[in-house]
Amino acid sequence: MSNNPHFLVMPYPILGHMNPLLQFSHVLIKYGCRITFLISEYIQKRVKIPSDDDAGSSKIDFVALPDGLDPEDDRSDQPKVILSMRNTMPPKLHKLIEDINNGLDFENKISCILVSKNIGWALEVGNNLGIKGAFLWPASATSLASYYSIQTLIDQGIIDSQTGLPIRRQEFQLLPNSPMMDTANLPWCSLGKNFFHHMAEDTQTMKSFGGWWLCNTTCDLEPGALEISSQFLPIGPLMEATDDSNNKSSSFWQEDTTCLEWLDQQQPQSVVYVSFGSLAVMESNQFKELALALDLIDKPFLWVVRTGSNGNNAYPDEFEGSKGKIVGWCPQKKVMNHPAIACFVSHCGWNSTVEGVCGGVPFLCWPHFSDQFVNKAYICDFWKVGLEVERDHESGLVSRGEIKKKVEELVGNEEIKARSVKLKEVTLNNLVEGGRSSKNLDKFINWTKDY
Ligand code: UDX
DSSP, X not given: OOSSOEEEEEOOSSHHHHHHHHHHHHHHHHTTOEEEEEEEHHHHTTSOOOOTTSTTGGGEEEEEEOOSSOTTSXXXXXXXXXXXHHHXXXXXXXXXXXXXXXXXXXXXXXXXXXXXXXXXXXXXXXXXXXXEXXXXXXXXXXXXXXXXXXXXXXXXXXXXXXXXXXXSOOEEOSSSSSOOEEXXXXXXXXXXXXXXXXXXXXXXXXXXXXXXXXXXXXXXXXXXXXXXXXXXXXXXXXXXXXOOTTOSOOOSSOOOTHHHHHHHTSOTTOEEEEXXXXXXXXXXXXXXXXXXXXXXXXXXXXXXXXXXXXXXXXXXXXXXXXXXXXXXXXXXXXXXXXXXXXXXXXXXXXXXXXXXXXXXXXXXXXXXXXTHHHHHHIIIIISOOEEEOOOOTTTOSOOHHHHHHHHHHHHTOHHXXXXXXXXXXXXXXGGSTTOXXXXXXXXXXXXXXXX
């Protein structure tokens, strides 16, 4: 077998999984590995495939398979997508790997399959072909530890075995050295019973077939979560492990880079950056309240408003927006590291959380679903680098007054700022030569070469 492993990289087809796996592919290329990157045909038709112009991407072979659904089917129904992929894709994946390998010399054949979550069955396909498997968890190690602990939580009477919902709502500590967790915030609770079943099954498959469980985290960020299994391997912060200084883009979505020039014209630490990731959808009255809050705050803002994410972009009539810049999608990592950014109003998706930490940026947390509540607990209670917005008890909305008040409190809090800068330094140290994540990356690459 070659000294340069060939990876088949297969993310579950949503952006929050595709981007971390693409970033990790670039890391693997730096180590001399070859990458075949598998996406669904549906996604292939809808995203920008990073081209030969994008540094590093030329070394990635993109391939596609159907996900088993019709083009008009609703892909936001995740249990439906997960089930369709699992029911229809294994034989197609098996054939694809055979076809690729048949055309290659022995030393260049696919030697490892790397997946994100929801598609553990792909490791079983690899196993049947004698190919190693590993997986890259696209969220926090703590959420991975929650899935890993499903059976324990059932045995301890904390969750119901059928629905995954808490038997009773309580605060508990899932892991040592971690923030307290509300049982209602276990990551599957907001996603429905079907999702829980799929994830419980998927985790079992991973336990059977996965080698390493790579986590985009560090030993300092989530010390307790990493103790749960010796299979967990922290290799973060992933987005900092790739050298993208010459990279036009390694994202699947078209980025509006004009915001970088706009940021260049703003005062240091003056801009409120607002983004809710790739999935969260804001109700239209909440969207209006946020727009009016941004008008009220005495600071410029950069706001990512994804097309279709706000009920057809219904800005309120009285919204001026004159202090800000609104984009459909931005190069977030670069934004995070721009000196003009003062704070990050975030849904607390894990990738955004780590990117904000690496930018040394204080957070105003506005979690929407799944693991985002636990990520918020790390930000506010464990690392103490952010504050949380509170909803009005009657309307259920976060009012414009609350948003303004919390932004002002956050940007005026020197202790939070100092802790954010320190956390950035500690986190990035994991990637310097001899740092713990660097060593773990070496360990992983050596494992893939070991036959
Ligand atoms: C999903 C889940 O929602 C989240 O809870 C889980 O932790 C990971 O998977 P998503 O909602 O997309 O992810 O959020 P997040 O994890 O923050 O990922 C968003 C990614 O999009 C980040 O890497 C961010 O840099 C990128 N992004 C966001 C851009 O590149 N440009 C933007 O304008 C906004």
